[in-house]
Amino acid sequence: MKEIRKTETFMKWLEHKMEKITKWDMAEALNTKEGIIACLEVAIAENNTKFLFETLGALARSKGMTQIAKELGVTREGLYKSLSLKGSPSFETVIKLFDILGLQLKLTPKAVAL
Numbered sequence: 001m002k003e004i005r006k007t008e009t010f011m012k013w014l015e016h017k018m019e020k021i022t023k024w025d026m027a028e029a030l031n032t033k034e035g036i037i038a039c040l041e042v043a044i045a046e047n048n049t050k051f052l053f054e055t056l057g058a059l060a061r062s063k064g065m066t067q068i069a070k071e072l073g074v075t076r077e078g079l080y081k082s083l084s085l086k087g088s089p090s091f092e093t094v095i096k097l098f099d100i101l102g103l104q105l106k107l108t109p110k111a112v113a114l
Helices: 002-020 033-045 049-063 065-072 076-082 091-100
Strands: none
Touching (some): 033 049, 049 065, 049 091, 065 091
């Protein structure tokens, strides 16, 4: 019986704590050029296109998805879809998005492991 009370107490405490937790949005965290570049560099270095697209989507949301979609010549819904985890934007869209966000893609030789 004592164990049941402990479990019930814990569950009530957990429910109370969960009410205070909100969904984290990457768009809110990408508020400096350094932070933006760091996230994009990690995604590119790890060849993680899904993370790259998700980061670009967060950047677009933070700058105003409607305006960016308009500048890209696509619908807002289409941009959301292409920059989602299931999306696959064209290379042209990614390069244009970099430009709109004030970024450019710069290539360097890959470091050779010894």
